[in-house]
Amino acid sequence: MTTAQTTKPLLQVAKISHSFGGLHVLRGVDFGVSAGSITGLIGPNGAGKSTLFNIISGFLTPQHGSVQFDGRDITRDPVQTRARAGLVRTFQTPKVFAKLSVRENLMLGCYRHLSSGVGGNMLRSRRSRLEIEQMQAQAAETGERFGLGDVMERPAGQVPAGRQRIVELARGCVTAPRLLMLDEPSSGLNTTEIEQLRELLRQLNSEGITIVLVSHDMRLVDVASRVHVLCFGSIIASGAMEQIKRDERVREAYLGI
């Protein structure tokens, strides 16, 4: 990963400002995410983390500033275009396809890499059949890896909330993302599960997936090589977690110590 980290940033957020009515949620946020890294984004409630996430993933167009992914300006690209380029996110409240089985949820992770059309699908073209096989193989493999083997055939909406988060994460991994953005991935998990999640994120990272992580949970954010602290719409500190913990402003604003 050391070679990847020295290259130019995979994601570059520049001078992002956004307000809802009179409320300035983001005020000129700048930060970069280098390829191959794990980047943490922390901050108190209402700091603008979710808004920033929505702007990066395409659910919101910022009033000012730009987002670049792999050197290309994606500020105005729709969500699915960014997803096809390899920018994939999860949600704070997990969004699984409730009526689809866990297996089908995972299968859909392959969508961005496949190309069969509606007509070919109706006629069960060769490509269409091969794609389904490919999707099933990927789903089985990833399901096994994430310990979902016992719930593969259950509708995802009927799986316990904590495991829905795992389903969503697993589905994100099936997409083979270049950048995986995780929104509060540890909420609802117990200490052991958080430990497993840390290990999993390290593993995924070592396989070449760049990760951006929003979390309140210091036990998880530790896994990040670089952390940005967002407070009232501005980044007040950036650096390694150890540095951040010593920063006066951060302690005052956020850590409360």
Next chain:
Amino acid sequence: MSPVRHAIVWSVALALWVALPFVATRHVVDLLVFAGLYTIAGLGVAFLLGQCGIVSLAQSVFYGIGAYCAAWFCVQKGLPSPVGMAAGIVLSTSIAALVGWPILRLSGYFLALATLALGIIGQVLFLEWDGITGGTLGIGGIPRIAPFGFAFDTPLRFYFLVWPIALLLLALHHNLLHSRNGLALRAMRDSPEAAAVLGVDIHRLKVQMFVLSAALGSLAGGLFAHYVTFVSVDSFAIDRSISFLLLAVLGGVYTVWGPALGALFITILPQWLSRLGDIHAFVFAAALIAAVILLPEGFGGAIRNWWRARAAK
């Protein structure tokens, strides 16, 4: 179910399907033909509603375009029937794409109202453009479909044309539902945001489904014109769209073959009840209400749930 029992069930179903029009009266076979036509048009409406959450009240327009193209090209231009039907499908799908692209940005009631507007505009234009449609007088003398000199000119013969087409289309939609794009459709029904995050272009997929639905409506309309040999504006009013939506809801929009059951219900039952005399409309209305209340997922959904419960035992 074992393969042998599977084969037996299908063989019996096939035998019943073949035998039915020979034992039924000509009038009933005529109704069964209409049920076949409505299955095709209703399948489009049901697929939009069940898989994309789109309420379409525009299907009568595409049904009408299919019928008028079949009539106009055959009667005015003397061209063979496949040309007219193909022209209807091309015109319908083009209109669906052009109109669908902007209106499918809407959702819920607003989208339903937009499709209703399309239905009403169609109804008015069919009446006003009487140079092409014949207005209230309509167009008569539409030739039968007669490939290689064999004319589908009786209800019995047409039954063996329309139902294989309907069943083929049901099978194609079944395939679609179990493919890459079918999965994406079902996914976006549950969570559009999550589907977009996986790279699904929701708007584009919705437009494609609207165009497909229009093609089905147009095909059904073309077959209808060649079956009854006379078309007039009365057949393509907004109440036709409501019938298509009704049969979709009754039959069940979450199963592919539900529309066939819905179509049989709304064509056969009113006729069968009519022997009760004046009260039959009330009885039919009561049956509709009962069906909707007692079977929220339609006949198809009820049968599927029953089957699954049985399999689980």
